[in-house]
Amino acid sequence: MTPLRQRMLHDMQIRNLADNTQTSYLIQVRSFARHFRRSPELLGPEEIRAWLVYLREERKLAPASLGATIGALRFLYRVTLKRDWSDEDFPLPKKPVRLPVILSFDEVKAFFDAIPGLKHRAMLMIAYAAGLRISEVAHLKTVDIDSRRMVIRVNQGKNRKDRYVMLSPRLLEILRAYWHDAHPRDWLFPGDIPGRPITPSAIRLACNMARERSGIKKPITPHSLRHAFATHLLETGADVRRIQLLMGHRSLSTTSRYLRIATSTVCATTSPFDLLPHPEPIPSPPAAPEYF
Numbered sequence: 001m002t003p004l005r006q007r008m009l010h011d012m013q014i015r016n017l018a019d020n021t022q023t024s025y026l027i028q029v030r031s032f033a034r035h036f037r038r039s040p041e042l043l044g045p046e047e048i049r050a051w052l053v054y055l056r057e058e059r060k061l062a063p064a065s066l067g068a069t070i071g072a073l074r075f076l077y078r079v080t081l082k083r084d085w086s087d088e089d090f091p092l093p094k095k096p097v098r099l100p101v102i103l104s105f106d107e108v109k110a111f112f113d114a115i116p117g118l119k120h121r122a123m124l125m126i127a128y129a130a131g132l133r134i135s136e137v138a139h140l141k142t143v144d145i146d147s148r149r150m151v152i153r154v155n156q157g158k159n160r161k162d163r164y165v166m167l168s169p170r171l172l173e174i175l176r177a178y179w180h181d182a183h184p185r186d187w188l189f190p191g192d193i194p195g196r197p198i199t200p201s202a203i204r205l206a207c208n209m210a211r212e213r214s215g216i217k218k219p220i221t222p223h224s225l226r227h228a229f230a231t232h233l234l235e236t237g238a239d240v241r242r243i244q245l246l247m248g249h250r251s252l253s254t255t256s257r258y259l260r261i262a263t264s265t266v267c268a269t270t271s272p273f274d275l276l277p278h279p280e281p282i283p284s285p286p287a288a289p290e291y292f
Contacts, residue, residue, distance in 0.1 A: 131229035
């Protein structure tokens, strides 16, 4: 490990960046340096610009995929190398604004009905019932289910934050049935490797299989269930601030995007088409004469 790489690693550890973030940043900077075959200390804004053009034009990376690259380079040069460079030296491409596809209540039920195994049903139901991220589902422990207070504790979710979410009585019944069947000890959903939790890829696979069985044409991922949780809460009268706390969003603007897809806001406004006077009925054409 080079001294610069070691120094950047120490800077990230001091700031308590997530382990995945640290790994990603080191990979991004290493790829940048290998491309130009020089130490990053000898590279500057022109090389950064050329690297981003290469990733976009040659590697065909989407604008959203460049975020990790730019975040890594900003950290390296501004924090570790203490270069006084502006945001213009790290051009961030504009991301297209996309809204998630939301499942209806009936589609969520049909999806759950298509899950045969109790373990897979429990872990996908908890993603919807509590609005959890896939990594949060995977790292739940049995002690995180507090049936006395009817809450679920989420330990060190995104941005290293703990939070509590509601424990649905119906979900509690499912979890108790699963516990009596599987008897998990430490991790609520253990993986194939002893002592380790289930992997996010295994949860995605279970989700894909259930979608195929359900026959639902909409795309469904574990994160789709989290989107449905927030949207359905909004549609049934929950306020945005409360949903933000349950979702663990850092910014209220992130939660507010569900206002653009909830039927309680989108469909609450009458279309001007419905206010138009009803048109006169179109007269039927005269009957054709009979010749035979």
